[in-house]
Amino acid sequence: MIITLTANPSLDRTVDLGAPLTPGGVHRIGAESTQPGGKGINVALGVHRAGLPVLAVLPAAPSDPLLALLEAVGLPHRSCAVAGRVRTNLTVLSSPEITTKLNEPGATLSAAEVTALQELLLASVTAGDSVMLSGSLAPGLPVDTYVRLIESLHGVGARVGVDTSDAPLTALAAALPGTAPDFLKPNAEELGQIVGTDGTLLEQQAAAGELTGVRDAALELHRQGVGAVLVTLGAAGGLLATDDAAWFSPSPAGPVVSTVGAGDSATAGYLIARERGEGPGERLAHALAYGTAAVGLPGTTIPRPDQVRPDADRVIRL
Numbered sequence: 146m147i148i149t150l151t152a153n154p155s156l157d158r159t160v161d162l163g164a165p166l167t168p169g170g171v172h173r174i175g176a177e178s179t180q181p182g183g184k185g186i187n188v189a190l191g192v193h194r195a196g197l198p199v200l201a202v203l204p205a206a207p208s209d210p211l212l213a214l215l216e217a218v219g220l221p222h223r224s225c226a227v228a229g230r231v232r233t234n235l236t237v238l239s240s241p242e243i244t245t246k247l248n249e250p251g252a253t254l255s256a257a258e259v260t261a262l263q264e265l266l267l268a269s270v271t272a273g274d275s276v277m278l279s280g281s282l283a284p285g286l287p288v289d290t291y292v293r294l295i296e297s298l299h300g301v302g303a304r305v306g307v308d309t310s311d312a313p314l315t316a317l318a319a320a321l322p323g324t325a326p327d328f329l330k331p332n333a334e335e336l337g338q339i340v341g342t343d344g345t346l347l348e349q350q351a352a353a354g355e356l357t358g359v360r361d362a363a364l365e366l367h368r369q370g371v372g373a374v375l376v377t378l379g380a381a382g383g384l385l386a387t388d389d390a391a392w393f394s395p396s397p398a399g400p401v402v403s404t405v406g407a408g409d410s411a412t413a414g415y416l417i418a419r420e421r422g423e424g425p426g427e428r429l430a431h432a433l434a435y436g437t438a439a440v441g442l443p444g445t446t447i448p449r450p451d452q453v454r455p456d457a458d459r460v461i462r463l
């Protein structure tokens with residue numbers, strides 16, 4: 146089973162201005178919607194829609210509107226009751242095709258709530274499960290939460306993936322090679338944060354077709370014990386470092402509607418292919434196909450398998 150932890154879930158509110166966003170201006174909202182959000186929830190939705198067993202673990206008060214949204218989409222979940230409300234993250238869609246994201250920090254968890262959340266996750270996992278630790282940490286969670294969870298989850302025989310940024314990512318980098326996840330999903334910026342290089346430069350190089358910097362950084366993380374490193378490079382494609390080698394594929398072409406959730410969909414695609422026993426090329430192709438499909442869907446909509454076209458023929462070994 147695949148289990149995701151969303152340590153800082155969200156209600157994702159998307160508003161479409163249908164016009165340019167002007168700082169200081171007054172804008173009228175054309176269309177709006179609210180969807181369940183947070184990286185682990187998005188990954189779990191992708192896995193669930195592909196028909197694989199999944200469980201999303203998260204903190205939320207029993208009456209929180211997020212839980213009603215999860216019921217409505219039918220996502221199997223277990224929540225740890227907390228006092229604070231789930232944050233609302235705002236996505237502003239403006240023309241020409243610009244996505245602006247405003248993320249709240251999230252309510253602070255008490256020490257007892259932190260313990261209860263970690264215990265709920267550990268109680269949900271058995272040997273052989275794959276656990277994905279995704280997104281930012283709610284205030285109150287120690288910055289090395291993911292490092293400690295990798296150690297505990299490895300102790301029960303689970304495989305562990307991580308997708309995070311900023312301070313929790315730096316803590317993860319500091320714990321290498323002693324404690325390493327089995328799977329890591331950085332974008333170019335985050336890859337730069339981990340290996341201590343300029344992520345923007347890595348991204349620009351990849352966009353220009355120069356992949357050496359991204360490949361070397363990803364392989365270095367793999368050498369430090371990370372089982373597989375999937376680097377998402379937006380429109381430029383994605384790179385996978387695993388089994389002492391690296392693979393690259395450009396992104397399939399497709400319309401851009403909302404980039405929110407594209408990275409999480411890529412993670413879901415990767416995990417779905419891995420769960421089915423596919424090799425690195427097919428896993429990368431699934432990740433990119435899921436990411437591209439998500440970009441073509443509104444708000445934080447996670448694709449169904451019939452919306453995804455993996456193409457392993459585009460994958461090259463570097």
Ligand SMILES: O=P(O)(O)OC[C@H]1O[C@](O)(CO)[C@@H](O)[C@@H]1O
Pocket residue numbers: 153155157181182183184185187234248279280281282405406407408409445
């Ligand atoms: O936990 P973070 O880094 O604030 O990201 C949460 C946001 O990212 C997403 O998971 C998309 O990747 C949204 O659903 C959510 O609003």
